[in-house]
Amino acid sequence: MDTQIHPDLKSILVSQQELSKIVDDIADKINKDYKNEEIIMIVILRGSMVFSADLLRRLKMPVKLEFMQASSYGSGTSSSGFINIKRDLDADITGKNVLIIEDIIDSGNTLFRLKNVLESRNPKSCHICTLLDKPDRRVTPVDVTYVGKVIPDEFVVGYGLDYNEYYRNLPYIGVLKKEIYE
Numbered sequence: 593m594d595t596q597i598h599p600d601l602k603s604i605l606v607s608q609q610e611l612s613k614i615v616d617d618i619a620d621k622i623n624k625d626y627k628n629e630e631i632i633m634i635v636i637l638r639g640s641m642v643f644s645a646d647l648l649r650r651l652k653m654p655v656k657l658e659f660m661q662a663s664s665y666g667s668g669t670s671s672s673g674f675i676n677i678k679r680d681l682d683a684d685i686t687g688k689n690v691l692i693i694e695d696i697i698d699s700g701n702t703l704f705r706l707k708n709v710l711e712s713r714n715p716k717s718c719h720i721c722t723l724l725d726k727p728d729r730r731v732t733p734v735d736v737t738y739v740g741k742v743i744p745d746e747f748v749v750g751y752g753l754d755y756n757e758y759y760r761n762l763p764y765i766g767v768l769k770k771e772i773y774e
């Protein structure tokens with residue numbers, strides 16, 4: 593089946609083939625780093641769900657799956673330093689290896705706050721894995737251990753990432769045409 597680009601997209605930024613390679617490479621690193629260790633994978637809803645599902649199936653150590661939903665909020669459209677936890681973990685992470693799975697890091701506000709919240713619960717370790725990173729937009733520095741791909745400052749959708757809750761089902765990542773969101 594060939595990839596027909598969605599009409600709302602300007603271009604494809606990460607193809608299905610490249611996504612598969614990115615997930616393979618991250619999984620290899622995680623499998624090495626946590627050899628003989630158990631981890632709790634924290635899926636940050638909703639954007640990282642697709643990436644997490646692919647990554648999970650490549651991991652070889654004992655893995656438990658947890659979900660969390662958070663948003664940082666403030667005035668206008670950009671995120672602020674405040675965090676609203678809409679859905680919290682079921683598990684106690686004290687003394688456990690925690691791996692936070694995110695779709696994209698933009699300003700860094702959400703993840704910076706979220707990591708602080710999780711670290712205050714005294715896990716054995718706490719690392720961040722993100723599929724995409726937009727470093728040009730960073731406001732708050734975040735320590736990220738695993739990065740799939742660094743991308744330019746463009747609004748991207750697909751493979752879990754949305755605009756207005758749409759486009760998450762696209763199997764690749766593309767740049768949304770400006771006229772769609774402006």
Ligand code: IMP
Nearest residue numbers: 671697698699700701702747748753754
């Ligand atoms: P921040 O790092 O606190 O600014 O927020 C990151 C969150 O903003 C991500 O988890 C996404 O939900 C959303 N986000 C940022 N950039 C994009 C994008 O290009 N496409 C889709 N969602 C994005």
Ligand code: MG
Nearest residue numbers: 637638639695
């Ligand atoms: Mg998100």
